[in-house]
Amino acid sequence: MANATHDVARESLEDQERLLIDQAIAKNGNQPGALLGILETVQSANAHKFLSMEALRYIAEETGVPPARVYSAATFFALFNLEPQGDNVICVCRGTACHTRGSRDLLDKLCLDLGVGDHEADENSEADKMALTTPDRRFTIRTVACFGQCALAPVVEVNHHILSHVNERTLQREVKSLTQGRK
Numbered sequence: 635m636a637n638a639t640h641d642v643a644r645e646s647l648e649d650q651e652r653l654l655i656d657q658a659i660a661k662n663g664n665q666p667g668a669l670l671g672i673l674e675t676v677q678s679a680n681a682h683k684f685l686s687m688e689a690l691r692y693i694a695e696e697t698g699v700p701p702a703r704v705y706s707a708a709t710f711f712a713l714f715n716l717e718p719q720g721d722n723v724i725c726v727c728r729g730t731a732c733h734t735r736g737s738r739d740l741l742d743k744l745c746l747d748l749g750v751g752d753h754e755a756d757e758n759s760e761a762d763k764m765a766l767t768t769p770d771r772r773f774t775i776r777t778v779a780c781f782g783q784c785a786l787a788p789v790v791e792v793n794h795h796i797l798s799h800v801n802e803r804t805l806q807r808e809v810k811s812l813t814q815g816r817k
């Protein structure tokens with residue numbers, strides 16, 4: 635049965651992705667503590683910066699780490715994505731300092747401007763877990779619980795570049811420049 639599962643995980647991955655995972659495992663070592671490094675290496679090498687279920691299954695098989703542990707590591711850390719990411723990633727801080735300085739309005743406006751789904755539903759949902767991608771995969775909007783830069787609130791990260799004291803106008807300008815391919 636285990637071999638059958640292994641074969642399914644192996645066959646559903648492209649040769650190139652399998653090779654990449656093999657290299658990540660070889661690079662990070664095979665001990666349990668290496669799992670995060672393996673996941674990080676595999677994700678960053680993926681064109682859409684995410685970990686597929688097939689990749690997680692294959693990593694579990696090849697490292698001997700139970701699949702449930704691989705999956706829970708991939709879902710626990712905000713760093714990992716289980717869905718393909720947009721070409722541009724905009725991350726809005728939803729921590730208290732940023733919230734009191736208007737990050738909710740920034741997020742609402744951003745979602746409206748980019749035409750992505752209804753994130754409003756639950757104010758108490760896991761704020762650091764939201765991730766919405768536009769249908770054309772040009773943008774992913776994420777939220778984070780705190781960037782640890784509260785004095786700069788509200789904080790938005792655009793393609794790993796931190797913007798401080800953001801207002802709707804500056805954020806719109808950033809998005810426009812990305813839309814027009816200037817970044």
Ligand code: FES
Pocket residue numbers: 727728729730731732733779780781782783784785787788789
């Ligand atoms: S609350 Fe936004 S950086 Fe801390």
